[in-house]
Every structure is written in C-alpha cells, then in structure tokens.
Amino acid sequence: MPHTRSPLTVFLFVACAVAGARGAAAQCTPMNPSFEIAGSSGNNFAGWNQYGTVGTSTGAIHGSVAARVSGLNNGTWDFSRYWQQIACDPGERWAGSVYVMHPSSRPLTGLSKALVNIEWRGAGGNLISYDSFTAADASTPADVGRVFTFQSSPAPSGTVSLRLLVGTQQQPGQPVPDVVYDQVTFYSLASPTVEESQWSDFPSGRTVGFSGRTWRVKGPGYYGPGPSSYGATADFAWVDAEGRLHLTIKKVGSTWYSTEVTLVDALGYGDYVFTTRGRLDTLDPRTVLGLFTWEYGQCYDAGYLWWNPYNEVDVEISRWGTPGNAVGQFVAQPYDWTGNLNRFDATYSDNEVTSYAFRWLPDKVEFRAWRGGPGDEATSVPIHSWTYTGPHIPRPESPRVHLNLWQFNGAPATNQEVVFDAFRFVPAGAVLAVTPPTGTASALLAARPNPFRASTTIRFAAARSGRAEIAVFDLLGRRQRTLLDGDVPAGEREVIWDGRDDTGAQAPAGVYLCRVRTDDIVQTRRMILVR
Numbered sequence: 001m002p003h004t005r006s007p008l009t010v011f012l013f014v015a016c017a018v019a020g021a022r023g024a025a026a027q028c029t030p031m032n033p034s035f036e037i038a039g040s041s042g043n044n045f046a047g048w049n050q051y052g053t054v055g056t057s058t059g060a061i062h063g064s065v066a067a068r069v070s071g072l073n074n075g076t077w078d079f080s081r082y083w084q085q086i087a088c089d090p091g092e093r094w095a096g097s098v099y100v101m102h103p104s105s106r107p108l109t110g111l112s113k114a115l116v117n118i119e120w121r122g123a124g125g126n127l128i129s130y131d132s133f134t135a136a137d138a139s140t141p142a143d144v145g146r147v148f149t150f151q152s153s154p155a156p157s158g159t160v161s162l163r164l165l166v167g168t169q170q171q172p173g174q175p176v177p178d179v180v181y182d183q184v185t186f187y188s189l190a191s192p193t194v195e196e197s198q199w200s201d202f203p204s205g206r207t208v209g210f211s212g213r214t215w216r217v218k219g220p221g222y223y224g225p226g227p228s229s230y231g232a233t234a235d236f237a238w239v240d241a242e243g244r245l246h247l248t249i250k251k252v253g254s255t256w257y258s259t260e261v262t263l264v265d266a267l268g269y270g271d272y273v274f275t276t277r278g279r280l281d282t283l284d285p286r287t288v289l290g291l292f293t294w295e296y297g298q299c300y301d302a303g304y305l306w307w308n309p310y311n312e313v314d315v316e317i318s319r320w321g322t323p324g325n326a327v328g329q330f331v332a333q334p335y336d337w338t339g340n341l342n343r344f345d346a347t348y349s350d351n352e353v354t355s356y357a358f359r360w361l362p363d364k365v366e367f368r369a370w371r372g373g374p375g376d377e378a379t380s381v382p383i384h385s386w387t388y389t390g391p392h393i394p395r396p397e398s399p400r401v402h403l404n405l406w407q408f409n410g411a412p413a414t415n416q417e418v419v420f421d422a423f424r425f426v427p428a429g430a431v432l433a434v435t436p437p438t439g440t441a442s443a444l445l446a447a448r449p450n451p452f453r454a455s456t457t458i459r460f461a462a463a464r465s466g467r468a469e470i471a472v473f474d475l476l477g478r479r480q481r482t483l484l485d486g487d488v489p490a491g492e493r494e495v496i497w498d499g500r501d502d503t504g505a506q507a508p509a510g511v512y513l514c515r516v517r518t519d520d521i522v523q524t525r526r527m528i529l530v531r
Helices: 012-018 302-307
Strands: 049-051 054-057 066-070 079-087 094-101 113-121 127-137 146-151 161-169 178-188 207-210 213-217 221-223 228-230 237-239 245-252 255-263 270-277 287-294 313-317 328-332 341-344 353-361 364-371 382-388 400-407 416-427 443-448 456-462 466-474 479-488 491-497 510-517 522-529
Touching: 054 079, 066 079, 066 161, 079 113, 094 113, 094 127, 094 161, 127 146, 146 522, 161 178, 207 237, 237 255, 245 400, 270 287, 313 353, 313 364, 328 364, 328 382, 341 382, 400 416, 443 522, 456 466, 456 479, 479 491
Parallel strands: 228 255
Antiparallel strands: 049 079, 054 066, 066 178, 079 161, 094 146, 094 178, 113 127, 113 161, 207 213, 213 255, 221 228, 237 245, 245 255, 245 416, 255 400, 270 353, 270 416, 287 313, 287 400, 313 328, 328 341, 353 364, 364 382, 443 456, 456 491, 466 479, 466 510, 510 522
16 A cells, blocks of 8 residues: 655654744644544533534534534523543633524524633642623524634633533523534743744745746755755745746755645635646655645644644655555545545656645545646646545634645655746635726625735735725724735726734734725625634
C-alpha cells in the first residue's frame, strides 16, 4: 500500500516548537467543535460531555450534524448542556462564537433561554465563578439561525481550567424548548493569539506577489512538513517576469532546503484553483507538492488529529518514496480515517498546463483535476474528480492556502522545481466576473470570510461610474471605518476590512454592518468579527 503521509502528520516532530507559551500538553481548544463525529459510551459527540436532555439535529450550518439541547423539564432552573474542559491560566480571557437556532416546533418561551457559560475551575475541579451569556431567548426569531459571539472576563485567581458549556435553560412551567447549536469557535486572547500563531514559521517577513495576491514565504528555519530546512530568499522561491511562481527543493552546501508560500488572506468557502506547468509525474519519488488549506493552532497535541483541528484539505502530488505509486491524491485530514483519501494516477507532457482544484463548501469538498488552465475545466480532458462529504470538512475559521514543495523521508536525488501559472479563487455562490450592464442596480455582493478573525474581503459591483462609499458601522450606528469614498468606474471591485477602525485600533469582537452608498442604492450587510 502506498505511503499517504501529508503535511499534518509529518508536522508532529516540530509542533512543540511552535505550540506557544501555553504549552503543548493541555487541551486549549474545543474538540470536534462542529459536532460531526459521533461519540461513544453514551455520549452523542466525541470530545463533548453531556448532561440532561440532549441529542442530535440535522439542522447543521456546517457538515451534516448539529447538537440539539432540550429543556430539562424537572421544575428547576437547572439546564441541559454539552461541555468541554480546557486548560486556563488566571487572568486569561477568551472569545468565541456559536451558531444557534430554536425551532418554531419547540421554541423558547417565557424566560427560557439558550445559554453559553464559561465556568472557571480550580485545581480540585471546584467552581470558582462563571460568565453567562444569553445566546437566544423568546424574543429571538424562531427558525432563523444566527452566529452568537461572546468574550469572557479575565479568569479569576486560582483558575487552572475552564468549562465551556452550551445549553438550554427551561423556565419551570413553560413548554419544553429545543435549541440547535453548531460550529463552535473558542480562542484564548493570550499571546500568542490565533492570528500571531499563523506566522511563527515565517520569520523573514518576505512576501511575493502572485496572481494578484500577496503570499508570505516560509523560513528561514527548520520546520515541518518533513521536517527540513526551509529557504526564504529569492534563490529558493520567486515570481518570474511572466508572473509565474517557482518553488524548489534545492541543495546549498551540505543542506537541502524545501519551500513554502502562504496566502496572507484567509478566503473562506469557495473554489480554489491551482494551475501548474510541466511534468509533475517526473518529480523525484521523495518530493511532495502540496496544495492545501491549513490553520495553525494555539497549542498542539497528537491526540487532537482525529477531528482535523487545523482545517486541512490537500491536493498532493507525490509517489511517497516509491516510484511505482500513483502520482497524486485528494485528502481530507486525518488521511488515515476511512474514506478520507482518494488516489489517482496521470502522466504529463513537457510544459503541459494542468489545473487542480477543491471547491470547499459547508457540506462537502469537491476535488477536481484537469488538463488546461483555470478557465478550461468545462471543455478540457478531466484527470480525476472526487467529492468528499465525510466528517472532516474544514470549518470556516481562518485556514489559509499553502503551497509547498518538500522532502519526504530524505532528500531527492537532484534539485527539484515546480512552476505555477496561476491561482484563482471564486467565493462560494459568487460569479467569477461581474460587469453590470447599464441600467441595472449596483450591489453589495458579499463579505468573505464571514465570520472572520483577521480580515474580510468585501465585494461590490457598481452599475455605472460615479461616487461610492463603503463604510463599516457598529450596531449602535457608530462609524468604525471608511473603506472607500470616491469616484469609481462601473464594474466589480473588492475592498478589505482588517478589523480596525479609522484610528488603526482593533475593533472588538461582535457584529458589524457594512454599508455601500451610491447614487442608485444604499445596501447593508452584517459581518461578524471574532477575536
């Protein structure tokens, strides 16, 4: 059977070096946060403890399964709940979000409510105090899902752990309600923050511009995957005069260097298309070309890998050290979970252009490969396709695109090089190119990703040339940031909000309104910033 190692598994050796100040051994994030993986020993979901009247739901916003929590109906204010225990230091603050919905068939009534609680626990497991947040109540519209965001107070003195609970509290005498929860996020605000954790493997700060986007170059240093040394200078990774990206494995002196670049922006759901040029089938068998999403965590534990904590899916071109193996594979991590890997073989000609893609959606990932460029899929010769609908679909947190060329189980026989012609991203539900005909209305198209942590890209189409303003407001109507204010030509464009206000200060986590104003429209969309 061929080797099927991937960036996630070979990362083990060096993970502790980038785990951050909080340490690698303690659980620092909720496991199985989108409730996709079934539990055992009476628990509905792996990783989650439970109490009271709880079950599952098909009303998921991500994947196919969500958590259902019903009223306890025992005449007290006690509540049913799912919960996990996480390591925590005194003074540490946390932020998170959760999708919540109550159905009209069994709605919240009276003083019944959906609760998110954070319990601060001492060394003996004793309850010190807690924060409580009402995620939904009787005034919340039924059958309408919402993403509820929250931020904790500092953990009190004596705290060694916390419990994150999502539950339903039923008012005595009121009908039994149901609440559906899905897609939990929960992060420490201590340094290194989640955003800071993304760049510890990129100390040079070097960037390259490729396909209209900015990419950071990994290294210099010794990192996974591999692990191996990574070169960060233009001798190792560069963009040529024709705009093509080159990645290499190269020996300098006695050291072999791998290369990797990472997109600065997290793009969220959508179609990711990578176009290469040349004979990928003749790469050394110990060479791996990876095209994948990845999000570094705040801490690391090998016991986390079963639920894809790093939001990784891959297109990998490699024979994994054995010349007779097939050349490629599509993967959802963990690769060794039944049904998470699909291999394919292909041969190529000199200078041939081929494209590889994954369309990442809330309920599936559609992998494809074809001969030709990014716009040739419909008419070209397909190489392979596979649709993944299993329990490890990446969550829309902030995974970024990574491209790497690295060494598997030793160095190649000679220097290696891969050339990329293009990278194309189409947001989920979006049209690739929009130029509104004269007479149609302008439109605020989308903000992706949403929810977001670091930045979100706002797409806007102007029906005609003229003045346009795009601005961000909080829910009290206070202007936070002006992103565009001036004359624009007709057509589609993008602006990026980096989560900061006009003074440069970071805006707090919460719900914000993006408003576009032109001569023919005033339109507003909600955006959710998670810290």
